[in-house]
Amino acid sequence: RTVFVNGEYLPESEGKISIFDRGFLFADGVYEVSAVINGKLVDYAAHMERLGRSLKELRMAWPCTRDELDVMHAELIKRNALTEGIIYMQVTRGAADRTFNFPKGEVTPTLIAFTQAMSLVSNPNAVTGIKVITTPDLRWARRDIKTVMLLAPALGKQEAYEKGAQEAWMVEDGFVTEGTSSNAYIVKDGKVITRHLSNEILAGCTRRALMRLAKEEGVEIIERKFTVEEALAADEAFLTSASQFVMPIVEIDGKRIGGGQPGPVVRKLRELFLKEAT
Ligand code: PDD
Numbered sequence: 455r456t457v458f459v460n461g462e463y464l465p466e467s468e469g470k471i472s473i474f475d476r477g478f479l480f481a482d483g484v485y486e487v488s489a490v491i492n493g494k495l496v497d498y499a500a501h502m503e504r505l506g507r508s509l510k511e512l513r514m515a516w517p518c519t520r521d522e523l524d525v526m527h528a529e530l531i532k533r534n535a536l537t538e539g540i541i542y543m544q545v546t547r548g549a550a551d552r553t554f555n556f557p558k559g560e561v562t563p564t565l566i567a568f569t570q571a572m573s574l575v576s577n578p579n580a581v582t583g584i585k586v587i588t589t590p591d592l593r594w595a596r597r598d599i600k601t602v603m604l605l606a607p608a609l610g611k612q613e614a615y616e617k618g619a620q621e622a623w624m625v626e627d628g629f630v631t632e633g634t635s636s637n638a639y640i641v642k643d644g645k646v647i648t649r650h651l652s653n654e655i656l657a658g659c660t661r662r663a664l665m666r667l668a669k670e671e672g673v674e675i676i677e678r679k680f681t682v683e684e685a686l687a688a689d690e691a692f693l694t695s696a697s698q699f700v701m702p703i704v705e706i707d708g709k710r711i712g713g714g715q716p717g718p719v720v721r722k723l724r725e726l727f728l729k730e731a732t
Contacts, residue, residue, distance in 0.1 A: 455534055455568060455569060456530065456533040456534055457469040457530075457566065457567065457568040457569075458526050458529075458530060458543075458565070458566060458567040458568070459471065459565075459566050460562075460564060460565055460566070461518075461565075463529060463530075463533060466568065469566065469568075471549070471564055471566065472549035472564075474549040474550060474551065474552065475546055475548065475549045475564055476546050476547040476548060476549070476550065476557075477544065477546030477547070477564060477602055478546075479552055480554070481601060481602050481603035481604075482512070482546055482547045483514075483544055483545055483546030483547065483564070483601065483602045484505065484508035484509060484512060484514070484544070484545055484546075484599065484600050484601055484602065485542065485543060485544040485545070485600055485601075485602050486501045486502075486504065486505050486542075486543050486600065487501075487540050487541070487542050487695075487696045487697060488501045488527070488540065488541050488543075488696055489539075489540055489574055489696045489697060489699070489731070490531060490536050490537070490538060490539055490540065490541060490569075491537075491538055491574060491575060491731050491732050492537060492538070492732060493531055493536065493537050495527060495531075495541070496696070496731045497659045497660065497662075497663055497696065497731075498527070500659035500662055500663070501659050501696070502520060502523065504600060504657065504659060505543075505545070505600075507599075508599045508600045508601070509545065511596070511598075511599045512547075512599065512601070513556070514545065514547055514563060515563055516545075516563075517545050517563040517564070517565035518565065523543070526543070526565075526567055527541055527543075527567070530567060530568070530569050531569070534569045534571075536569045536571060537571075538571065538572065538573060538574055538575065539569055539570050539571040539572040539574070540569070540570050540572060540574075540696065540697050541567060541568070541569050542567060542568055542569075542570065543565070543566070543567035544564075544565070544566050544567070544602060545563050545564065545565050546563060546564040546602070547561060547563060547564075548561040548562050548563045548564050549561070549562075549564065572697065574697065574698075574699065575728060575732060577698070577701075579620065579698075579701060580699075580701060580702065580716075580724060581716075582704070582716075583701075583702035583703060583704030583705075583714075583715065583716045584619070584620040584621060584701060584702070584703055584704070584705075585614075585618065585619035585620060585621075585703070585704065585705040585706075586614065586619050586620070586621045586622060586623050586633070586691075586693075586703050586705070586706050586707075587613065587614050587617050587619045587621075587622050587623070587706075587707055588622065588623050588624075588625050588630070588682050588706065588707055589610045589613055589614075589622045589623070589624060589625065590624065590625055590626070591606070591624035591625055591626040591631045592606040592609070592610075592624075593606045593607070593624070595653060595654075596653055597631070597632075597653065597654055597655055597656055598651070598652070598653045598654075598655070598656060598657060600656060606624075606634075607624075607634035607635060608634075610622035610624060610634040611634045611635070614634070619705070621633045621634060621635075621636060621693060621703075622634050623638050623682075623685070623706070625682055626654070628681050628682065628683075629649070629679040629680065629681055629682075630649065630679070630680060630681070630682060630685060631649065631654050631655050632649065632655045632656065633693050633695070635695055635697075636658070636693035636694060636695035636698060636701070637649075637655065637656070637658040637660070637661045637693060637694050637695070638685075638691075638693055639691065639692050639693065639694070640680055640684060640685050640688035640689075640690065640691045641688060641689050641690035641691070641692075641717060641719045641720065642684070642687075642688050642689055643689070644673075644674070644689075644719065645674045645675075645676055646668065646673060646674065646675040646676065646719065646723075647675075647676045647678060647680050647684075648661070648675060648676075648677060649677070649678070649679045649680070650677040650678055650679070651677070658694055658695065658696075659696060660694040660695055660696055660699060660700070660727075661694050663727065663730070664694055664700060664723060664727060667723065667726045667727060667730065668723065668726075671722070671726060673719065673722070673723065682706075682707075685706055685711075686706055686707070686709050686711075688711055688712070689711075689712050689717060689719075690702070690703075690711065690712045690716075690717035690718075690719050690720050691703035691704075691706060691711045691712075691720075692716075692720040692723070699724060699727050699728065699731070700720060700723045700724035700727050701724075702716030702717070702720045702721070702724070704716065
């Protein structure tokens with residue numbers, strides 16, 4: 455693979471950053487994951503908009519211009535002949551002597567990016583549906599910022615895999631916040647329910663696209679928090695993310711949802727999303 459490191463395109467084995475990088479020492483950095491289908495980026499403008507917001511919230515500078523980021527994404531697709539998969543990009547505050555407070559003086563932000571070829575459209579999980587478990591939400595209070603501080607999500611996802619599931623829904627005060635790397639939805643009596651945006655969850659770009667598509671199609675989406683009990687009694691459940699798009703869930707904590715088959719609402723919404731993205 456050819457990767458991008460601070461302005462250079464390099465073979466992945468040559469991509470190196472400092473041991474003093476604040477992303478490494480403090481998780482002082484933000485990231486974005488954008489999907490690529492047929493060599494084209496999906497929802498890219500929304501991802502760049504959210505990146506700008508994340509940077510601003512952490513009082514970090516843009517590492518380069520938006521045009522340069524566009525070129526970086528396009529070059530990585532071209533140099534890796536990527537037709538389907540994702541582009542991961544990360545910006546950190548940069549490398550400096552280790553102090554908790556921001557380093558004094560000019561520090562050059564670190565910008566890295568790489569591709570991962572993946573089969574996203576014909577993902578077999580979308581046919582069968584996936585299993586999720588629930589686990590306490592151990593994250594900090596600013597989950598609206600897409601930081602690289604991902605230890606709690608990594609532990610949650612690992613717990614899910616060890617229990618034979620593919621995702622963990624994180625729970626706070628009895629309510630589902632979101633998945634470790636996705637937004638969470640249930641369907642009851644034909645209506646979709648998903649948590650409202652706040653500091654407690656990440657504003658998903660796929661969520662935003664889905665809200666628009668659902669509205670166009672006349673599918674009602676109610677934005678409110680829902681409990682684990684409600685989820686267990688739902689007709690359907692699903693998740694959204696840049697890499698999974700709209701993914702049916704057929705089991706929560708070992709209990710079958712909707713008879714253990716992807717339901718009509720989620721199948722319809724995935725189809726709508728793919729129709730627009732492909
Ligand atoms: N994760 N919530 C969390 C906590 C996430 O990490 C993500 C994305 C989402 C969905 O956002 P979007 O639709 O913009 O991808 C929600 C990415 C895919 C990841 O970390 O790999």
